[in-house]
Amino acid sequence: MITDLLTPPVSAFDTFDDPDGVMLFPEEEEHVARAVDKRRREFATGRHCARTALAALGYPPVPLLPGPRREPTWPEGVVGSITHCKGYRAAAVGRTSEVWTIGIDAEPNEPTPEGVLAAIAVPGELARMGELRAAGDEVAWDRLLFSAKETVYKAWFPLARAWLGFEDAEVTINPDDGTFSARILIEPPVVDGVVLDGFTGRWLAREGFVVTAIAVPAR
Helix, strand or coil, X not given: CHHHHCXXXXXXXXXXXXXXXXXXXXXXXXXXXXXXXXXXXXXXXXXXXXXXXXXXXXXXXXXXXXXXXCXXXXXXXXXEEEEEECCEEEEEEEECCCEEEEEEEEEECCCCCCCHHXXXXXXXXXXXXXXXXXXXXXXXXXXXXXXXXXXXXXXHHHHHCCCCCHHHEEEEEECCCCEEEEEECCCCCEECCEECCEEEEEEEEECCEEEEEEEEECC
């Protein structure tokens, strides 16, 4: 599914299960040594997806350890993102000479638990939720909003190197063309001479999941 949202120069790979025999580097094994089986499997398969995507760009297998915000650390000259939820894992990578930043997220296509929407949505998003629900019930629009906000953060953090809360970005979902936009509500930083005040992305709902992606071409 992720490959339907991201095209070259981004390289992406996904899977709906956890393949047998996925190997981790010793440094990665140490990171998940005390993890429960579920966490270990999603971590291992996420790294498998990432290394498969990297291989398509010509990169050899390397350890991909979590950074200070649990973000994956990439080889020099690479940007990327990993996502996992029950029944789906995916990764997307690109060369920094071609891609400025990448963010992806996948969630089950089902409503968020009670209270989550109110906790993550700003007033404008709440006001538009009724319009989205009127567009059809095939998509859990609150879950899609959550996914889009996760993707915005994943695209934001490698550039700004700062926290971005749910309340710090306003997402507008277009229900007709599978796109969304995000407006940063806090004072935007200037990164590489560019004011980082928003993103545009794409989404889809299929196979019981909602998937969102942002890929910004290199400046």
